[in-house]
Amino acid sequence: MTRVLYQGFEGLPDHSEQIKAQSSGTAPSCPLSPDPGSSELAGGADELHEECGVVAIHGHPDAARQAYLGLYALQHRGQESAGIATADGQFLANIKGMGLVSEIFTDDVLQKLPGDMAIGHTRYSTTGDSALLNAQPIRVESTKGLIAIAHNGNLVNLGTVRAKLERAGAYFQTTSDSEIIVQLIAHSHAGTLVDAIAESLSQVDGAFSIVMMTRDRVFAARDPRGFRPLSMGRIHNPGGRDTIVFASETCAFDLLRAEYERDVLPGELVMVTEDGVTSRQYSSGVEQTSCIFEHVYFARPDSRIYGRWVQESRDQMGRQLARESHVPSDVIVPVPDSGVTAALGYAEEAGVPFRLGLIRNHYVGRTFIEPEQRVRDFGVKLKLNPVRNLLEGKRVILIDDSIIRGTTSRKIVRMVRGAGAKEVHLRISCPPTISPCFYGVDTPSKRDLIAANKTIDEIREFIEADSLAYLSLDGLQRACGSTPGANTGYCVACYTGNYPTQWVDVEDILPAAANV
Numbered sequence: 001m002t003r004v005l006y007q008g009f010e011g012l013p014d015h016s017e018q019i020k021a022q023s024s025g026t027a028p029s030c031p032l033s034p035d036p037g038s039s040e041l042a043g044g045a046d047e048l049h050e051e052c053g054v055v056a057i058h059g060h061p062d063a064a065r066q067a068y069l070g071l072y073a074l075q076h077r078g079q080e081s082a083g084i085a086t087a088d089g090q091f092l093a094n095i096k097g098m099g100l101v102s103e104i105f106t107d108d109v110l111q112k113l114p115g116d117m118a119i120g121h122t123r124y125s126t127t128g129d130s131a132l133l134n135a136q137p138i139r140v141e142s143t144k145g146l147i148a149i150a151h152n153g154n155l156v157n158l159g160t161v162r163a164k165l166e167r168a169g170a171y172f173q174t175t176s177d178s179e180i181i182v183q184l185i186a187h188s189h190a191g192t193l194v195d196a197i198a199e200s201l202s203q204v205d206g207a208f209s210i211v212m213m214t215r216d217r218v219f220a221a222r223d224p225r226g227f228r229p230l231s232m233g234r235i236h237n238p239g240g241r242d243t244i245v246f247a248s249e250t251c252a253f254d255l256l257r258a259e260y261e262r263d264v265l266p267g268e269l270v271m272v273t274e275d276g277v278t279s280r281q282y283s284s285g286v287e288q289t290s291c292i293f294e295h296v297y298f299a300r301p302d303s304r305i306y307g308r309w310v311q312e313s314r315d316q317m318g319r320q321l322a323r324e325s326h327v328p329s330d331v332i333v334p335v336p337d338s339g340v341t342a343a344l345g346y347a348e349e350a351g352v353p354f355r356l357g358l359i360r361n362h363y364v365g366r367t368f369i370e371p372e373q374r375v376r377d378f379g380v381k382l383k384l385n386p387v388r389n390l391l392e393g394k395r396v397i398l399i400d401d402s403i404i405r406g407t408t409s410r411k412i413v414r415m416v417r418g419a420g421a422k423e424v425h426l427r428i429s430c431p432p433t434i435s436p437c438f439y440g441v442d443t444p445s446k447r448d449l450i451a452a453n454k455t456i457d458e459i460r461e462f463i464e465a466d467s468l469a470y471l472s473l474d475g476l477q478r479a480c481g482s483t484p485g486a487n488t489g490y491c492v493a494c495y496t497g498n499y500p501t502q503w504v505d506v507e508d509i510l511p512a513a514a515n516v
């Protein structure tokens, strides 16, 4: 049963929310105030999950369906919950639920969301439980009218800001960090809504690519460091008003038949109204530190983020990896899906045949985002199967994008050896992940990061590979188009432990031994 939350529908009193069980019509209970059993930073630094995807549509007669398509293309960025809010100048309604976009939004559900504006979200929780009350878009009623927000990223100064807001009388509906932004807007004394938004965005620190909507306007903004991607596109409507769209990744534009126009800049706030697009730089002069892991793993290779094709970066990572650490071999085998593009680059550079020696069952979720170790181990087996006739008697080089806990690599090396491979070498298209992320990607705490606790040779021993090598940090930065040593424009904190923002959870970045 998919649980769905409806907000802003006729017949429901103001501020009321009603949960309907989509299939049965029963109404499970949902606390409207923060869950007393969960801490403010629930999920905390130890339990960070992955990422989120956001989309916004302005000026389309069926905005909900467009948002739905956009979210479909962004499903890889978050699979816990999803939601769409629409507006038509008069009302602002919101439907969100736990599960995948396709499970929540049937034709019937989409028809309940009329309007020519929409924002949408796919969530993986980083702050606040994975629960329906924290699903997004979050809709808040304020003196400035109704505001809905969808957020990708993670705030790092939320404790102090939230406490200040609560002292000022703010009543939080959720335990997620994202609501803080709308509560700041609601409590701002600025004269106009745009000033209130700009002022509020200046008060939060960390990672945020956001889309927001009022009854008659759509907004998009990125944090001053540009941690997460956010692009703007346009659907040309000859003889009419163009549709303006925003999405976390440009792969969403392809499905919408929108043309990529530009990225929302770090520190920029864009507003779309009936009169067109206006923009202001609410913050400037801060060094850009966009997440390099988006290029390594997270974003789809058919997306262009931070002005660069992900496919191109991954191809270059593979080539550089081959230049840095190739060994004699018979076949290059990617760990699907994430290792495929880098493996193609590697194989071409090394002049060794590329073969799909591992087949993925696409009906199984991503193991990286499964929270429990027990589930993860099982997931790898369910998900990948070796192609014995391609591996038997061969010296195999396996290519994957990253090793986080080491679970996947260990299983896969065993699997490939079990299928008859003579040698199994593992090559990773990024440096060892030694520190957790605080900016919206799920990397576990240091205790669970294998590279924070073991040397490369100890990891090799643990995963039972004949050899193991990672791409160098210089090599990674070069592959992503930046000049190492210079102001690279990328955050690489999970490989260095040097965080670009002031505040991080100090406990969590202490040496792993101190954490045990």
Ligand SMILES: O=P(O)(O)OC[C@H]1O[C@H](OP(=O)(O)OP(=O)(O)O)[C@H](O)[C@@H]1O
Binding pocket: 297, 335, 336, 337, 338, 339, 366, 367, 368, 369, 400, 401, 402, 403, 404, 405, 406, 407, 408, 409
């Ligand atoms: O070291 P571990 O903790 O086991 O995790 C690392 C693996 O997790 C991710 O893949 P995942 O299987 O989640 O999904 P993918 O199919 O998107 O690559 C990543 O690409 C690695 O392959």
Ligand SMILES: NC(=O)CC[C@H](N)C(=O)O
Binding pocket: 049, 050, 051, 052, 053, 123, 124, 125, 126, 127, 128, 134, 151, 152, 153, 154, 155, 176, 177, 178, 440, 441
């Ligand atoms: N992964 C994300 O971008 C999550 C957004 C937000 N921090 C939440 O937990 O809902």
Ligand code: SF4
Binding pocket: 227, 290, 291, 292, 293, 294, 436, 437, 438, 439, 440, 441, 491, 492, 493, 494, 495
């Ligand atoms: S710490 Fe790593 S995953 Fe997090 S934003 Fe920086 S590069 Fe990306």
Ligand SMILES: [Mg+2]
Binding pocket: 335, 336, 337, 338, 339, 400, 401
């Ligand atoms: Mg993988």
